[in-house]
Structures are given as C-alpha cells and as structure tokens.
Amino acid sequence: NAGVTQTPKFQVLKTGQSMTLQCAQDMNHEYMSWYRQDPGMGLRLIHYSVGAGITDQGEVPNGYNVSRSTTEDFPLRLLSAAPSQTSVYFCATARQGGNTIYFGEGSWLTVV
C-alpha cells in the first residue's frame, strides 16, 4: 500500500471531542474515499471525492465531514465523537479510469 498514508494509526477519544483523520497520497489519483469497517458489516463508504474541490456522501456520512482542497489530501473530520463511531477507518484512492483501489493501512479509533 505504498503511496496512501493514514494518520494516526491509533486514537482514543472521549465522547464529544472532535478530531481529524489524515489521508495523504502521492500517486496523483483523482479518486479518494473513506470507509469504516465494523464486524459483520464489511466496509461502508462514508464520503468520497472524484477530484480536488469535489466531495460527495457515501452510505454512512452522518457525523463526518470531509474536504478536498488538494489532490493529495482528503482529511476526515469527526465533529463530535460518539461511541458508535468506534471503528477502523480506511482511506482509499483510485486513478480515474483505472481498475485498482489502493487502501491505507487503517486507523483504529475508539470513542469512550
């Protein structure tokens, strides 16, 4: 997964706190997306972007905010963390017209 970097890898938050998960890629891919992975539910798409300045909602967008000011970065913001947001978060990128998704290594988030 060289090329997609997620930080932090682990984070513990208190309910109500806000934080940002960072995702950076150096492959010049147009498409970037955020997923959360929960047991028995697979990966669910939170938000995605088809290019700088363009974002859209996925399957489970509530409680999350994104922006895409540059091609390289696609941060995911938790506005007011809730225990239901305890999950593993994956950032993914893809080239327009390409056929392979590249995943980051994941960010483990616990909200207490």
Added chain:
Amino acid sequence: AQSVSQHNHHVILSEAASLELGCNYSYGGTVNLFWYVQYPGQHLQLLLKYFSGDPLVKGIKGFEAEFIKSKFSFNLRKPSVQWSDTAEYFCAGGSFKTIFGAGTRLFVKA
C-alpha cells in the same frame, strides 16, 4: 441503489476441501467487481477483479471467480483450501464509489 451482498457470514472447512463463496451485486452501468481478502490483523489485499472479457477470472493464491451476468453473481472459488486461507473475504463492486459486501469469515481446520 447500488448494493453488494454476500451469502455466508461464516464458513468452516477442512484443509483440501473446495471453496465457493457467493456474491451478488445490484447496480447498473459498468460492472467492476472485486474480491478482497483480509488476514487477521492486516489490511485488505486484492485477490482478483473483473471489468470485461473472459468471465472466468483468475487471481492470486489459486483463487478464481466467475462473473455470471444473468445471475448478477460473482462467486469466488478455490479447488483446495489451506489452513493459511483462514481470513475474511469481501466482495465489492463499483469504480470510485466502491461498495463492499458484509464479508465472509472463512476458517480452515488443519
């Protein structure tokens, strides 16, 4: 609405048994289908993908999948599983907006 469903949540097999994991998709437009594997404690790895052409797709580690358009299916197969195939398997469909199935946990008994 775009969706991907996997038939089994848990599968237990003995070594050397044959494997088939079911996947059905529901969306229009270009068909892009994938199978990913996630070993315990690791991130997702691409097993194989289908975009067009030969509906029988061969992937890594001896896996293959067959795209059957009339059944909206993309089942994953392996003739003889090994203990090291114990993992969670995800079917996915779409392009930049890729949707994943809920996953199937495979446990292979040695």
